Amino acid sequence: MELKKFIENFASQFDETEASVFNADTVFKSLDEWSSLMALSIMAMVDEEYNVSIKGNDIKNSKTMEDLYNVIKSKL
């Protein structure tokens, strides 16, 4: 699993937010387009791409993209 690819996968769930906005330090929950439904899209993407099931708390406790990446990586 690679951080760069994870950021691309994450960014591809968003329609209105430019891909360039996303990097390892992005505080994703403060993005305008972030919503509880977006969280479901992220969970679905993580299931599809990494075969990992993340919980609500995994998202709640992650501040930056890299935090979430590390959670997923630990479950691989």
Add this chain to the structure above:
Amino acid sequence: MAFITYTGVGIKAIAACVPPKRIYNKNLGYLIPEEEIEKTINSIGIKERREADKDVCSSDLCLKAAEKLILDCAIDKSTIDALIFISQTPDYRQPATAPSLQHRLGLPQTTLAFDINMACSGYVYGLSMAFAYASLAGINNVLLLVGETMSKTISKKDKNTTPLFGDAGTASLITKDAKFGTSYFTLNSDGEGADVLQIPYGGYRNPSCEERLKETSDEAGNILTGEQLHMQGMDVFNFGLRVVPKSIKDILSFAESKIDDVDIILFHQANKFMTDFFAKKLKFSLEKVPYSLQWYGNTSAASIPLNVVSEMQTPHYPQRKNVIMAGFGAGLSWGTCLLSLEQTKVSEIVEY
């Protein structure tokens, strides 16, 4: 491990009743920013829902559905041996609602009648219970009444739950008859997630109290009391994702069948984004996944039979020999079955 088969029992008829009052999600501007409403509707797939009046209970909706079923199939009421009522919105905390439905429907006093308190997995659990009774010597016909008035448990100031839930009552008649062939069930539970979907106060663990009847705001600004439904949406999704596709694979393997043989999957009508994703994971065509949640929302345990009544009127979905039903929700609890609906009479929907 609950893997069960039943032979020579099946669903003879299904009917459903919804309240006439429609609530439109496009009018939720007071709760959800206008620019997010359309996106929300497209994602969850729910355009409108039905809401029961203050004095209409789950039992009333089920009663009307049962009367429709009895009329349409010309059922002799004296042949109904058992009545099971499944709901989390019963008439009273005590006693159970099923005996009053026996009386109101004019069924004989020799009818076995009881309630089961289950949420969105309730229809599949109830079918299994009804099939089990109908398999016994001495019982030929079981009336399974499954209804919910979720609108009475939801805070209209909670944007997690408000766009999702609607009210409905349903009736299914389960009958002993060799023509039905074999059905397969798997029933499961995971109480570790009991708080994922919960009304925390008003039972006996946390009794009703003045303080918890006051509205409080959560970190996302949703306002609800302790006696309204609390839902952790992300964890519901995580739960469904973990168990539902697997449960469908398990039932197919148990029945020595495969996904290509399945004619229809009837998912509990929870959220279209979620169940579309399950179908995709199973590589199952969405053309064979009926949806009625756009009109009725999530009606908890009633959603599967309501979906049959709404979407499976002849000539729609003519292939219905291998039908999977997948119920999942509060408890946490989930049940999946594989059965035939070829012999099932589907009534037109009624309103009350």
